[in-house]
Amino acid sequence: MSSAMSAVTPPPIPATTRALPAGFLRVLRREIRQIRRRPALVMMLGPYPLILFVLLASIFHAGLPTGLPVAVVDLDGSTLSRQIVQMLDATPELEIAARLPNLTEAKAELVANRVYGIVLIPQHAERDLLAGAHPEIAVFSNSQMMTVGGIVARGAAGALSTFSAGVSVQLYQANGLSAEAALAAVNPIPVQQSALFNPALAYTEFLLAAVMPTVLQIFICATAVMAVGRDAHSRAGMARLVRLGGSPLRALAGKLLPYAAAFLGCLWLADAIIFGYFGAPFRGSLALHLTYSLLYVVTCLGLGTMLALLVEETVAGLGMAGLLASPAFGFAGISFPRDMMNGFAQAWGAILPLTPYLHLRTDQVVRGTPVAQSLPALGWMLALALIYGGIAWLLAGKRARALPPLDAERAEVTA
Template identity: 35%
Template sequence: MKALIPETGFRAVFCRELVRMARSRLLILVVFILPPLSFAFIAWFFSQGVLHSLPVAVLDQDNTQLSREIIRRMDATPGIRIHLSVSNFTEGRQTIQSGETYGLVIIPKNLEKDVLRGLAPNTVLYVNNTYMIAASLIMKDATMAMQSLSSGLELKSHMAEGRTRQAAIGHIQPIRVDVRVPFNPYANYFYFLAATLLPTMLHMFVITSAIYAFGSELARSTAAEWLEKAGGSPWLAVFAKIFPYTLIFCAWGLFMNAFLFRMGVPMEGSGMLLRLGTSSMVLAYQAVALFLVAVCANMRMALSLASFYASTAFAFVGVTFPAMGMPSAARIWGDLLPLTHYLRLFVDQTLRGAPVQASMDAFGSLWLFVILAGGTGLILMPGRMKNPAYWGRK
């Protein structure tokens, strides 16, 4: 077997790195074990996809046929489940504060009488907006239920006055809004969150493993041996060392995308561009890792900077909060993250079905990271590898 592996050159460094990887429990964990575990956990956590049956309390102070119809209609919506009936406002508020329910519906006294007299009484809805997604869904479904019921009552009133059904509908809503949702019409949170969290997890494993691979050579003072295996060529040493990680994480990236599509995420655009974009994200974060190690010449410092850089990324990529609503500094920081550009490409090619040209700026941005960060790292790294002053820094 040893006869098949040359003493120096690309293959020698490549095989040396495979041996180092196999002997490192940390690398085995980060490269082979955590990626599939994190994918499986996120997929399980968001497997329901669409939120439904969120518990809501009701305070019925009217106790009439109309109030019972309101309760029935709200309970029939996908997002609301009337969990319990309370006897007073304090009891209802306590159910929200304790987390037992997400909201409280109050049907005021004399509601039915006021409706019959032609008045417009209010049904009050309290929601716990600490949970913004749940609160928004409850408000949407409650509003739709009340609008449907109100329109039905008004329709009956106009038809009782002798109007035809069509004329009565036109009087109730002379101008209607025809809402059409071309992208993610299912309001499926798996498509929205899981499909962005999986790449977020992947990029953390990529940058961590790359920093450890490069930084450990300096920390353990094995850089001279590494360079010797490469025949004295620093660039060959870098490329051969990172190559096995590139192959493995590109494979994980392809598996991640196939897994997402298997779970129902639509693929409306170019699959080839998405595959190239996924591999480019891997290369971009490996380039950033090389840059951090070369600049810091200290594995611990590089890992600390990478943890800040990678762990905060999800807050700035424009998924949970629109980038156009962020302050300028936050938008600039988001643009300095390869994940931001990859997720734009991912959403464009999966949910939006955008033309290839629309995603080329995101694809090009990923390669800017490869060229600028990787190029800087390649310029600085030879000096770190050859100078013993940079060795042994833990």
């Protein structure tokens, strides 16, 4: 009886319950399960970036700031000064929000941020102009807000220059010159200014297209730190992960693939908003654009993974990621030329994936640069990806060997 019982073999395990062999797919399946169990991580992979994209799009939907409030101090009160005020108010960038009797009250409005600029028309402006003198009209703008101050100064200068030219033409004609001769006297050497790229000066193409990838870089690096730190900062966690993957490379690839897919989708959705909703033109190679977009996400994941493996606590890794990625926009060369930065700022920008990405994006999206001229920047980003990925691979192997690996079946159960 006992021999008969010992000959009985247990039934085979159904194929659906068998554990996958160690490798990429096993780690991938495990990571997807872990993402599903963590609502906060799910929010990081899509909803939070998309909410920020929608918020940024709503901020920059106008493309160019218009109707900026300015104050006028008209000390002349003449027909000429009223015409100047009308022309200023007709300028798209400006809106006359206050007409004040003196400069002191106008300055108070400017300090209180109720207006962004002041136009001062002096006394006897009309009389001096008719007498052949040159009355001086002063424009004060709040350059502490560089963008707004620049728009106010540019709009006021354009309106006043146009008005001055019109008055000069009338004076020349009153002295007997023909209309053509008067125009030539006012503008003896005509200068034609043509903006080669972004002629509308739209902030959608300049700022929004750069801010969205900047925000996404922070999300990608932080998410990679949290995901990898979950294994790297637990007892024998990295050894278990490498055992499940069969090698550090397959383990990290399987772990990071869901995040790469999610964030690449976010990046392409941001492009859809810019090119589809806002109608921004695309002038370069679509294949190259898709390639460096994918490489950008991979490089950011590599940076976050490396930071997670360099430190002993996830909080420290998140701090380092925030320290590196948060000021990235200032070092990327969009708002201030990189050639004018000091060596420290240039070095900081050079190690961030955002810098070559925006370089490539500007070349391909805005300027339509030939592919061959964009290859150095692409090589720059590829080098960053290899450096960060290589360091992460070495650190993952080192951590896996630091403690004895757990049994693979037990690891699958605890995953």
